[in-house]
Amino acid sequence: xxxxxxxxxxxxxxxxxATSFDKIIGMARAxxxxxxxxxxxxxxxxxxxTMSPHYDLARFGSERLSFSPRQxxxxxxxxxxxxxxxxxxxxxxxxxxxxxxxxxxxxxxxSGGIFDTYSVLQGIDKVVPxxxxxxxxxxxxxxxxxxxxxxxxxxxxxxxxxxxxxxYQALLESYNIH
Amino acid sequence: MISVDNAYIVQYLxxxxxxxxxNIEEPYGFLTIEVKxxxxxxxxxxxxxxxxxxxxxxxxxxxVHYPESPxxxxxxxxxxxxxxxxxRLRLKVFIPASDPQIPxxxxxxxxANWMERETFDFYGILFQGHPNxxxxxxxxxxxxxxxxxxxxxxxxxxxxxxxxxFGR
Numbered sequence: 001x002x003x004x005x006x007x008x009x010x011x012x013x014x015x016x017x018a019t020s021f022d023k024i025i026g027m028a029r030a031x032x033x034x035x036x037x038x039x040x041x042x043x044x045x046x047x048x049x050t051m052s053p054h055y056d057l058a059r060f061g062s063e064r065l066s067f068s069p070r071q072x073x074x075x076x077x078x079x080x081x082x083x084x085x086x087x088x089x090x091x092x093x094x095x096x097x098x099x100x101x102x103x104x105x106x107x108x109x110x111s112g113g114i115f116d117t118y119s120v121l122q123g124i125d126k127v128v129p130x131x132x133x134x135x136x137x138x139x140x141x142x143x144x145x146x147x148x149x150x151x152x153x154x155x156x157x158x159x160x161x162x163x164x165x166x167x168y169q170a171l172l173e174s175y176n177i178h
Numbered sequence: 179m180i181s182v183d184n185a186y187i188v189q190y191l192x193x194x195x196x197x198x199x200x201n202i203e204e205p206y207g208f209l210t211i212e213v214k215x216x217x218x219x220x221x222x223x224x225x226x227x228x229x230x231x232x233x234x235x236x237x238x239x240x241x242v243h244y245p246e247s248p249x250x251x252x253x254x255x256x257x258x259x260x261x262x263x264x265x266r267l268r269l270k271v272f273i274p275a276s277d278p279q280i281p282x283x284x285x286x287x288x289x290a291n292w293m294e295r296e297t298f299d300f301y302g303i304l305f306q307g308h309p310n311x312x313x314x315x316x317x318x319x320x321x322x323x324x325x326x327x328x329x330x331x332x333x334x335x336x337x338x339x340x341x342x343x344f345g346r
Contacts, residue, residue: 083316083317084316084317111336112333112336116332116333116336117331117332117333118324118329118330118331118332118333119315119316119324120333122333122335122336122337123337126335
């Protein structure tokens with residue numbers, strides 16, 4: 001049988017199905033994420049395995065990578081981000097349209113990892129807000145898939161107006177993103 | 179044909195640059211000569227163009243910081259290679275941290291350009307006569323030279339670990 005997601009809670013009857021926009025749009029978004037891979041080192045190699053048939057991110061609706069930030073939903077930062085690269089991560093994030101999510105894959109993207117040194121950004125959350133952190137050095141493809149599933153849960157449960165809320169605006173403001 | 183080896187290079191340099199040589203050693207068979215900075219460029223030109231030596235390739239140029247050596251805090255190290263004779267030579271020049279200036283080797287070897295920029299970037303050594311002496315690897319707005327030993331290597335903005343567990 002084809003892999004079909006379950007319908008959200010709602011009222012079903014003969015010839016109609018009623019539910020809320022939040023749920024139906026969340027379900028659609030969660031199962032068609034276009035990721036932008038921002039791969040700088042070994043975590044990027046694990047991501048390549050994640051995309052390949054053995055692990056196959058297509059099973060989660062994310063086989064279509066977007067190499068343009070303007071069409072991407074999910075920024076996947078995988079690898080060490082040097083301080084010189086920090087503004088570029090931020091620029092890519094700024095070019096993405098709302099709603100947008102960010103996943104930090106691996107120890108380096110999450111916290112600088114073993115590179116506790118003057119030239120390396122100590123976690124990408126110093127320049128952009130992060131939704132999910134995947135630990136590991138590097139994480140196995142299963143862990144990256146688990147991170148994507150966590151993102152899917154966030155997307156499914158996100159209220160439609162969240163991005164207009166003062167809290168969200170304040171979050172972006174704290175990163176000096178307008 | 180003259181066989182060019184370490185002994186020949188020492189003999190050549192003693193013959194032509196006796197006054198510029200401060201020290202000669204051979205760690206692991208690698209001829210290493212400390213020279214005065216005033217005579218450095220003339221020496222590089224001479225051994226590059228010499229019809230026997232042919233020291234035609236600058237393999238590496240880097241800096242070292244020895245904070246414990248008064249008036250010799252900074253070193254610039256040149257690794258030269260003669261492709262024709264397949265011999266190598268290391269030159270060292272020591273300069274004081276209070277006046278970190280040394281003539282640029284860019285006029286002799288084009289490849290010195292980026293290596294001198296890197297050495298400037300990390301040690302703050304000023305190469306006089308360099309055509310474009312600005313940072314090459316670190317962020318442009320960095321306000322110090324990070325491999326000088328008075329600066330800590332770690333990043334102060336790291337928040338996910340407790341200092342006492344890491345000896346700082």
